[in-house]
Amino acid sequence: MFSKACEYALKIMIYLCSIQEEDKLAGLKDISKAIGSPEAFTAKILQQLVRSELLQSLRGPTGGFKLANRPITLLEVVIAIDGEGIVKKCVLGLEECSGDHPCPAHDKFIAIRDHLKGVLTTTQLSDLKGGIIDGNRFLKL
DSSP states (O other): OOOOOHHHHHHHHHHHHHHHHHTTOOOOOHHHHHHHHHHHHHHHHHHHHTTTSSSEEEEEEOOEEEHHHHHHHHHHHHHHHOOSSSSSSSSTTOOSSSSSSSSSTTHHHHHHHHHHHHHHHBBHHHHHGGGTTTTOOSSOO
């Protein structure tokens, strides 16, 4: 459903949300290890999230990454990495697909797309952070 980069971005953001209560910054190595992602790939995703102003990056020996100081929805993370395509584009990739000019799959998928957008819009990272630190929920196998 989402790109691999987006999957990792969601994991990164949930992980950072789960440790933010302790006011910790997380370094690249810690984040990469926590979500089971290669460091180089994780670094690129972190850069995108910082550019999208969803993360703050602090340099130096005590530096690292932390969430922006505001509620963040899953939709914001998805759009930062994969763009708005999943909630706006035609399932068949047609440019001109709409209610007035539908593709063959339009009527079947519009409800699914709208429901997904609703879930992503109404779900905040803080809704998903429970259980990560104590090991009841997992971000990697």
